[in-house]
Amino acid sequence: MWNKEIETMPREQIKALQSERLVKQVKRMYENVPAFKARMDEKNLKPSDIHGIEDLSKLPFSYKSDLRDNYPYGLFAVPMKDIVRVHASSGTTGKQIVVGYTENDLEVWADAIARMLTEIGVDANSFIQVSFGYGLFTGGLGAHYGAQKVGATVIPMSTGNTARQIQTMIDFGTTVLFSTPSYAMYLAEEIEAMGVKDQLKLKVGIFGAEPWTEDMRKTLEDKLGIKAYDIYGLSEIMGPGVACECTAQAGMHVWEDLFIPEIIDPETEEVLPAGKSGELVFTTLAKEGFPLIRYRTKDICSINLEPCKCGRTHLRINKPSGRSDDMLIIRGVNVFPSQIEEVLLKVSNNAITPNYQIIVDRVNNTDTLDVNVEMSESMFADEVRSIERTEKQITEMLRSTLGIGAKVHLVNPKSIERSEGKAKRVIDNRKL
């Protein structure tokens, strides 16, 4: 184990550590984050009312919209001179959300990933190919620093150029692959087609950033000759490594010295007991730059308190089974229907948003995104080039807003199916 003392800490001790950290963090946020203080004041709460984790449910929730309202740095709890890195991800509107890290936050993040890597047999002798995107997305750099932390040889490939990815695996002797599961499926198929499986030294795959199934796991393990592990994370809380599987492959451990997970009923906001499925809520305990209290992830899953075979005492969460909002994860990128709506509103010059429908599918293991847009009076013209201009404008704006390509289809007015007068916005044909 990377940190045996922490990873096998008796649960009573974990709870004591959480209480101590929570009390300190609430005080620090109250003093340094005006938006948090305002939320506390609304509830007539003072930091002195919080004595430990038993008081957690008294604390106000925080939401993705808080990040938008305080864009870009309004929720940071330290001066900007102490922030050494920012990352960003999709917001519910065109504006992205920004998260910040202190030097220590980056250390803690790398450490969280190092705990996982050590458990699944990755060490200084490993060659880790990071095929998550590098850049503002937390995947690439998050995995990178975790891999470096265990002393492995890091191959910072980023995404794309499949032929080169495979050649690199062969030539550099890659033993561990970090990627999205759908990209791994694509790689696996190419490797099969090229007939080069024998030349690979792959032993372990760590896949995350989008939903995948047990069937996909089995296929990946067979085709690549690896053990495939799930990793969970979200930028707001840290990035990949918030929760990760162990060799038992039966749920992802949440490092409870760093985070408190809760499951709530998204409607009543009541905290649910272990085993019950509901919305996952996180409180960070060790983050300096951008701490969050009771952050609503909108992911639906359940908590498992049973002791794990691997010997770790930290609880596990099950693979999220869905979302309590309308967010889609397409090719690892978070997409909200409202972002698409915003683009269409701009194209129609802020007149009436044309009716639209989003169709997501998975073809040859790659997610596809099609957007049907009902033709409106203002979009239609007698000339082909004018319609093509509109179509191209929508396509380009979607690409720059969403960060992934979408195929736009202009369709007849009122042709998108409506139920009770409301158009069905999203059709997800992926079997996940």
Added chain:
Amino acid sequence: MNIRQLSIFLENKVGRASAVIDALSESNINISALSIADTAEYGIMRIIADNPQKAKDVLTDTGVMVKITNVLAIPMGHKPGELSRLLKILTDSDISIEYMYAFVNEHNGGAVLITKTNNPEGAIEALGKNKITPLTENELF
């Protein structure tokens, strides 16, 4: 001296053109000329018909996107060299053609060129100098 043309958006799906034509036929609207501009994704059907306003209302009711566009209907003889002569007149006056299509018109034993140009007034003037007057809707039907 413009006439009204129906410009109809067609999704690239089996049966879309047929649905448009059926709706017009049920409303007893007579079509004189028709052309389709197509792309990989959709098409624009252009129709010259009697009673364009009624045609537009009928199509709009069936959920079709339709606009009325003004175009020129230029009479010409139904014999070799006629279209060439018309185009030369327009070209010499520096007028660009956005699109055109033509049909034989039994009415006057000749043919008609339907065209949309970048400069309708200029086109009428240039044709006038050559003693050609575009047809009105009354003359056409």
